[in-house]
Amino acid sequence: MPTPGPVNESAPHADPAMDPAEILTSRLEQLRNRDYMKTVLQRALDDLSPRTVEVRDFEITYCKVKPWRDVSLALSVDSHYGHSGDSCRQFVSGSMWASLDDARTHWREEVASAADGFEGDQGHDARARASAVFVPELATVLRLFPADSVLTGLGPATDLASMTALLSESLPECRDEGWRMRDLEVEPVHYKPARLCTLRYSLTLDHPTGGESRRVHLFGKVYRDNRWEQSYETLATTSNAAAASGGAWHAARPIAVVPEWRFLVQSAVPGERFRQALADLTVDDARPDQLRQVAGHLEAVARAVRSMQRAPVAQGPRLDFAALFAAQQRNLDYLGGVHDGTARELERLRREIERVAAATPASDLVLSHGDFAHGNVMLHGNEVGIIDFDRMGQAEPAYDVAYFLTHLTSFTLRHPRRAAHMRPLCDHFRAAYLELAPEVSPRRLALYEALDLSAYVLRNFRKQSHQARWLKWASGQIESAWERLDHAARVGRDS
Structure with a gap:
């Protein structure tokens, strides 16, 4: 060789x-x-x-x-x-x-x-x-690609003949109604070598009587181990919960599974990702009507996440404060070996987070998405879709909301000229959610924001620290976490 x-x-x-x-x-x-x-x-x-x-x-x-x-x-x-x-x-x-x-x-x-x-x-x-x-x-x-010594299912999952046969048997339109598929295309959209690969499939369906055709999009995931089993169960559970929400939120449904490939196919949730809409509507010279549109989207997201949390689903690991706090210790140790100053500042921040947590009553655990980033929220007109429940568990309601706000804060740090728009929009989202969830205190939400802002630095370190601007971004995240802790202290004094 x-x-x-x-x-x-x-x-x-x-x-x-x-x-x-x-x-x-x-x-x-x-x-x-x-x-x-x-x-x-x-x-x-x-x-x-x-x-x-x-x-x-x-x-x-x-x-x-x-x-x-x-x-x-x-x-x-x-x-x-x-x-x-x-x-x-x-x-x-x-x-x-x-x-x-x-x-x-x-x-x-x-x-x-x-x-x-x-x-x-x-x-x-x-x-x-x-x-x-x-x-x-x-x-x-x-x-x-698609050579991968661990994700061996990538070969057949990207083979057009194999996938045409699988989808022709599995799509309800083909299996039950006689629609014929053609023009299948496949592309990787998120590839983690030796861990996980998400594929997008695009195809055309022709009605058996002719005259009607439509383009369809699907997603497939190839796993490194038997996690596809849990993912398939999660897809079925969340799609049923979304269907019972009265339109408050939508989720993907399972289409096919191939155990030998450690592979599953799911429907696509329509719309564009929230982060794209946010980028398009909060430009430096955004008009008032554009900002009102973002505010409306945020209200819809607040209703969607609140509805999701009310679903009677008890699956997934326990993601309480103690578990989430402890989960980042190893990453903190990693960071200390490369950026000692940043690690020491995070240690000081985490000590204060732990102190405030002990003095702030916790909420009961509910269904949690576990990765409620703005890239996992879809907008389709006035409707909201939620995708990628692979980290689903049981957590306090404040966790998913804080996770979403962490990504809005990160967006603001990467686009500082938009801060004048983004800060009021973040406040609007907090208020919209807290009105729907009276059992969640503003102080507990601010605490979870500080926790997740610090955790995001530690999660992101292992993925983005090769970028020259990472340290500046990390400093901004830590500063924002201190601001949320200060807010928690003020709210505590007022109450």
Whole structure:
């Protein structure tokens, strides 16, 4: 198996005495060198791609750091085909190791495993054997999607013939009413190598009598283990709960499941993501009618999350304050090995959060989405959809609301000129929800906001700390958490 070129002698080589976290941090710095990374990707695709391509640009779409072990990467690569000049987009996954020996060992294991699958297949293109390439100067293994040694279901889940057969049997319109499907397309929309991949399927359905056609969108998920079983059960439960909400919120329904692939297919919740609507309507010079529209959307989201919390569903883990607080300790330890100053400030903040929590009465636990970010809320006219319940559990009602507000705060930090719009809108959302949930005190909500703002820094550290602007963003999150704690103190004095 050829490597993507000789070792770059100008690249930093790890000192064996260095801490593994420091080694990975130095390797992550190389990802910021766009010209260097384009060269690396070009060499890799020369071996991996079945057609000759010329790399033009790339985007890191996923980066998960395990500071004492490895970094998992997903990259979207924009290229041109060498002969035709047509543009194309390819997806590359990578595993970056602290140790060069570890990286080489894993590469050899992947290549051997892939070669076993081609034994006796003399007619197969030799390029298929290049399932992974080794980049020694980064101690990294790169693969071309859908090759993934853990998510083995990606192969059949992205095969158009296999998926056409599955969907023709599983879609109610095809199975029960005789509609015929055609023009199936598939693309990855969220890829976490060796962990989870979400795929979007687009297809056309033709009525059996002719004259009527419609375009349909579906989503599929390939899992690394048997979590598909819990996800399928969760889909069924939440779709039933949404159907019983009287239109307050909508959710996806299960369509098909293939245990051998660790794979399930679900319907698409219509509309656009809340975060996109927010970006479009809160421009620097937003008109009053645009801001009123956002306020109306926020009121609808408040009604939706309140209705969801009232659903009689007792599934999922216990996500009380103690569990949520303890869950980030390991990430805090990771952060301390890379950004000691930020970690110490978070430790001080968390001590104060813990003190305020002890003095603030808790609410009973209810159904919780567990990941109620503005990207998991859909807007379709006046209707609200909620997607991705994979982290569903039982939590205080303030948790999901605070989680949503954390993402609004993060949006404001990334777009500081919009703060004049966003701060009143956040206050409007808080007031709209608290009016619907009188058992939730403003102080408890502010406490949960501080908790989740601090937790978001720790969650985000392992995904985004390779970005140069991360430290500034993290400081803003921590400052916002202190502001919410100050608000909790003021509310406590007033009451």
